[in-house]
Amino acid sequence: MKDPAVTIMACLKAGWLLTGVLAIDNIKFTTGWFDSELKTPQIVVLEDESISDTWELGYGTIKVTAMYKVEVWVSAVKTTSKGRGKAKDYRFKLVEEIRRIIKANQSGLKDLWKVKLHGRGRPIDLLRNNPPILTYSQRFTVIYSV
Secondary structure, three states: OOOHHHHHHHHHHHHOOOOHHHOHHHOEEEOOOOOOOOOOOEEEEEEEEEEEEEEOOOOOEEEEEEEEEEEEEEEOOOOOOOHHHHHHHHHHHHHHHHHHHHHHOOOOOOOOOEEEEOOOOEEOOEOOOOOOEEEEEEEEEEEEEO
8 A cells, every 4th residue: 555645646647637736747746845945836635634543344344534734835936026816816717626536536446435624724925935935724624445
């Protein structure tokens, strides 16, 4: 079994439909952490928390219900006076694409029983950075067995 974060990241990359500046080749996907040196948009998939239960299917399978999050990071590069406005637009489009892909793949992902958006996402903007960075964190539930 692969790390669920790797499976989710691969699913996002495989289902990506945005073009232009937000095309897959212009975005860094990772299960690590945000790279502050990189100025292109970044999508980070991380485990947030998990709980393991014994699920008796005859072999003592352990069922894991985990919370993962996808974080979107967009630098508001000031090449024009519209840097923050473009960054907000890019962040919105990236978040909507992630939600679309996760909703379309709630079941059927290899090694995962279920993937479901969980609650609201939230923006976490780092406006004191130079350049400012607009972020968004969307949580989702992943259920799988080990």
